[in-house]
Amino acid sequence: xxxxxxxxxxxxxxxxxxxxxxAELKAKGIEIGLAVVIVGDDPASQVYVxxxxxxxxxxxxxxxxxxLPAETTEEELLALVDKLNNDDNVDGILxxxxxxxxxDDKLIINNIRPDKDVDAFHPVNVGKIMIGDYSFLxxxxxxxxxxxxxxxxxxxxxxxVVVGRSNIVGKPMAMLLLHESxxxxxxxxxxxxLKEVCxxxxxxxxxxxxxxMITADYVKEGAVVIDVGMDRDENGKLCGDVDFEDCKEKAGxxxxxxxxVGPMTIAMLMKNTLTAGKLHKGV
Ligand code: BQF
Numbered sequence: 694x695x696x697x698x699x700x701x702x703x704x705x706x707x708x709x710x711x712x713x714x715x716a717e718l719k720a721k722g723i724e725i726g727l728a729v730v731i732v733g734d735d736p737a738s739q740v741y742v743x744x745x746x747x748x749x750x751x752x753x754x755x756x757x758x759x760x761l762p763a764e765t766t767e768e769e770l771l772a773l774v775d776k777l778n779n780d781d782n783v784d785g786i787l788x789x790x791x792x793x794x795x796x797d798d799k800l801i802i803n804n805i806r807p808d809k810d811v812d813a814f815h816p817v818n819v820g821k822i823m824i825g826d827y828s829f830l831x832x833x834x835x836x837x838x839x840x841x842x843x844x845x846x847x848x849x850x851x852x853x854v855v856v857g858r859s860n861i862v863g864k865p866m867a868m869l870l871l872h873e874s875x876x877x878x879x880x881x882x883x884x885x886x887l888k889e890v891c892x893x894x895x896x897x898x899x900x901x902x903x904x905x906m907i908t909a910d911y912v913k914e915g916a917v918v919i920d921v922g923m924d925r926d927e928n929g930k931l932c933g934d935v936d937f938e939d940c941k942e943k944a945g946x947x948x949x950x951x952x953x954v955g956p957m958t959i960a961m962l963m964k965n966t967l968t969a970g971k972l973h974k975g976v
Contacts, residue, residue: 695918695944696844703843704836704956708752711963715753718976725970726755727785727811727962728777732770733763733793737923742789748959754966757783763793770796771804778806784970785811787962790861808972811965814861822865825872828972829965834866836957837898837919838873844946846896846917848873854891856880856907856934857900862921866898887911899934907935915945921954 715725727749731742742758749756759773770788777786786809792798802810807817813829821827830838841848853875857863867877875896880887891897891911899907900921912918922934933950941947948954970976 695941695947698840698946698948700953700956704960707960711967712752723974725784726782727966728757728783729787730759731789732761732765738789744959748963752963767796774804784973785809785966787812811969822868828968831865832958832961833862834869835961836954838869848875851875851895852893853877853896854894855898862900901934904932905936909939909943912940912943914943918944918947920948920950
């Protein structure tokens with residue numbers, strides 16, 4: 694039976710440290726603020742935004758929620774982003790993705806001030822990640838790294854396989870593993886012999902968005918298996934990209950869904966917001 698990586702516990706520890714630091718800053722009169730913008734009424738996005746607000750409240754940040762109707766125009770959204778860019782109470786700006794189809798994610802992100810871009814999606818921050826010179830790490834890959842560290846398994850020299858090549862998870866994930874000297878393979882829908890490639894991995898990160906596609910035959914005995922998926926199974930129940938029940942005996946360490954990567958994403962957002970706040974306030 695693998696060790697189950699408790700993302701809730703690891704994230705609680707991260708948030709505890711941030712809470713202590715936020716309290717110290719508050720004693721010096723410095724408050725940290727995160728603006729969260731949500732457009733439309735996608736139910737999953739609403740849950741995620743709620744999680745972010747709750748985390749802010751827990752660690753002692755001010756959170757400013759902007760819930761805009763689905764019909765919001767590009768001009769209106771850009772005007773809000775501009776206002777937040779220039780608001781000294783706002784250290785971090787997060788525009789919840791995906792946006793409704795008539796709004797261009799890329800255009801909106803490009804207009805967020807890079808030093809307030811706590812998701813690290815702005816091209817300036819993406820570029821900084823490539824060269825290993827960053828203030829913000831993208832929240833989900835950063836959370837995955839923390840979970841890997843929590844196992845005590847060292848990345849250096851290990852075979853790492855990332856399944857999925859999105860700009861939000863797969864690509865930056867591969868880069869962070871590379872920064873720690875992993876030997877990294879990125880797999881995707883055109884990869885041949887995917888099972889064979891995955892089953893060589895000492896560290897396997899699944900971020901494809903296909904429910905339970907990673908079964909035990911994709912997993913090397915004793916591997917670290919990290920599941921970034923937020924999928925629904927045939928009964929509409931939340932599950933990951935990894936078939937947890939099938940893999941849990943073979944893996945050395947494995948994350949559950951829920952309670953694995955998800956809580957870490959939120960904790961890393963709080964970490965980035967603290968970093969942004971300290972930068973802005975010259976701490
Ligand atoms: C948990 C996200 C896909 C697309 C856009 C805790 C979250 C999820 C799960 C959460 C996610 C996923 C977020 C759990 C934020 C992670 O207990 O397992 C927290 O709120 N997430 C997002 O903002 O946008 C997404 C996944």
